[in-house]
Amino acid sequence: MGAADAVPGVSGGTIALVTGIYERLIAAITAVSLARIRAVLLGVLPGHRNDAVGALRAVDAGFLLVLGAGIATAIVTVTRIVHTGIETMPVLTFGFFFGLIAASAWVLFSEVAVDTPARAAAAVAGFVFAFVVSGRAAATLGDGLPVTVLAGAIAVSAMILPGISGSLLLVILGQYEYMTGTLSAFVDALLATVTGGPLAPLREHGVVVVAFIAGAFVGLFTVAHAVRWALNRARTATLAFLVALIVGALRAPIVRTGEQLTELGRTWTPTAVAAFVAAAVVGAVLVVLLEHYTGIADIDGDI
Incomplete structure (x- = not known):
């Protein structure tokens, strides 16, 4: 799941379905509550141990701990590779992302019926939102800690989708790109600190990582539950909106490739376009193969 979540276009939730842990994961996530967290924290006090144990069992803490460790390990590893690819081979990396995203949109849209005005409106809204935001968000939002918290809260909602x-x-x-670069820098700073390096880089990047994790934690109680509420109230329209987000987001890899080429003192050339398309084909084929051999495209029935 961590490896899937580290690249745009492949869902960790999809991997959870493939491995047969999806229902257990959703049950564990939705079981987390402030009352149970409080019970666990008070478990160190006399007379509260049984309540703490009961709360840990209710949220399937052992399962979440092991799964979280695996996800974290894969994310740290894969994001480092991805960040290096973005900096040194932006055309191939973003082309690969484009293929992943495009194929995911094609596979999922084939399972979403946009056959009513409300569903069509939801799909249009999702596309327009993602298309506009994915072209301007980096410059508009910046990379302050409040934005990082928000990003963590929104990103964690994908775990249920x-x-x-x-x-x-x-x-x-x-x-x-900001988060993958920050995570790589944080790991480097952590390893340097262990071997006697300075603490300043660890604090600098650690604050951002903690802010993202805090946002993800908050998202478990807000965004993720809001998404489930929307799915329960208007499932097909909500899915149409979410899948249309993927289509609108296809703008981002193209825009970012151009920006990265500019930073490297290069421009789009016929060779660059051909490389972008070739990498996109590879990414698309991987998604199509995943869907073909797992048969999990029926998201309307799986969520």
Whole structure:
């Protein structure tokens, strides 16, 4: 799940479905509440141990701990590779992302019926929002801590949506490259500190990582539950909006490739366009193969 969540276009929720842990994951996430967190924190006090144990069992804490460790390990590893690719091979990297996103949109839209005015309006709204935001978000939102908290809260909602990638939501918000770079820098600073290096870089990047995690934690109680509420009230219209987000987000890899080429003193050339398309084809084929061999495109029935 961590490897999937680290790249835009592939959903960790999809991997959860493939591995058969999706229902257990959703049950554990939705079982987390402030009351149970309080019970766990008070478990260190005399007479509260049984309540703490009961709360831990209710949220399937052992499962979440092991799963979280695996996700964190994969994210740290994969984001480092992705960040290096963005800096050194932007055309191939963003082309690959474009293919992942485009194929995900094609696969998922085939399962969403946009056959009423309300559903069509939801799809148009999702597309327009993602198209506009994915082209301007990085410059408009910046990279302050409040934005990082917001990004974490929104990205975590993808955990309950097979087919919707948390990294894709970060791309739409213009925070993907910033967060992958910050995470890589934080890991480097942590390793340097262990070997006697300075603490300043660890504090600088650690604040951002903690802010993102805090936002994700808040999102478990707000954004994720809001998405589930919307799915329960207007499932098809909500899915149409969410899948249309993916289509609108196709603008982001193209825009970011152009910006990255400019930073490197290069421009779009026929060779660059061909490389972008070739990488996109590879990404699209991977998604189509995943859907073909797992048969999990029926998101309307799985959520």
